[in-house]
Amino acid sequence: MIQIRRMDAYDREVRDEVADLFIEGFYNKLHFFTKDPQRLKVAFRDELRADMFYVAELDGQIAGILAVSSSTRRAVVADKGSLRRGLGFLMGTVAYSALKNDFNSPLPYDDETGYIEWVATAEQARGQGVSTALFQHVLQQLPYTTFVLEVLDFNENAHRLYLKLGFEEYDRRPAKGGEKKVFKERIFMRRRSG
Incomplete structure (x- = not known):
């Protein structure tokens, strides 16, 4: 059975587990800064906003994540200090420069629009409805x-x-x-309620 809850609703600390899945899911986007997943985790773990991340558990294990940003707040921020701590002074500075506009800029949507991002499913849980359950939860x-x-x-x-x-x-x-080198197009999609 899949259970969904917001990251900040846990009665135990799950930040490291969520950060591990975040790095696993987005390693291909972040590995430019370092090939070491542990260093990436240190760089990003404290920048995941727990009140904006939804976590799916399958058989008691964290199996998926999904974040919903708003017009005024992003689910992951680029913080120069955290990036430097995880990646070193030089590469942390480079990462901050590369990511600050994407991660820290307000979104061009109104207050009635939620921006779904950072969707990832653990490799061993793929094909078991984890992403679908996460989406259904936030959409409802x-x-x-x-x-x-x-x-x-x-x-x-x-x-x-x-x-x-x-x-x-x-x-x-x-x-x-x-x-x-990676893709040809970004496809933008929307779903309206009602």
Whole structure:
């Protein structure tokens, strides 16, 4: 059975477990800064906002995460001090420079829109409905009238899931610069309630 709760609703400390899954899920985006997952974890663990991350447990193990940012607050922030602690002074400074605009900038949505990001499922839990359960929970429980997200064109499984959950494409933007080595387009999707 899959149980969903907000990260800050646990009566035990789960930040390290959530950070491990965050790094596992987004290693391909973050490994430029270091190939060492433990150093990445140190750099990002304290920057995950517990009141914005939802955690799925499968058989008592953390199996998935999903964050919902708002127009005024992002679920993960880039903090120069944390990045330097985890990655060293030079690479932490480089990481902060590279990430601060994406992580710290307000989103261009109104107060009625939730931005779904940082969706990851543990490798051993894939194909067991973890992401679906996380999405259903936030879509039913959070007060937003619209939810938006983006998916990269090569992530066909996620794209199919989002369509199945009622999201519709509303924009596609081509990759820029070095992104072109990884993907061709960012696909923007939205789901309106009611």
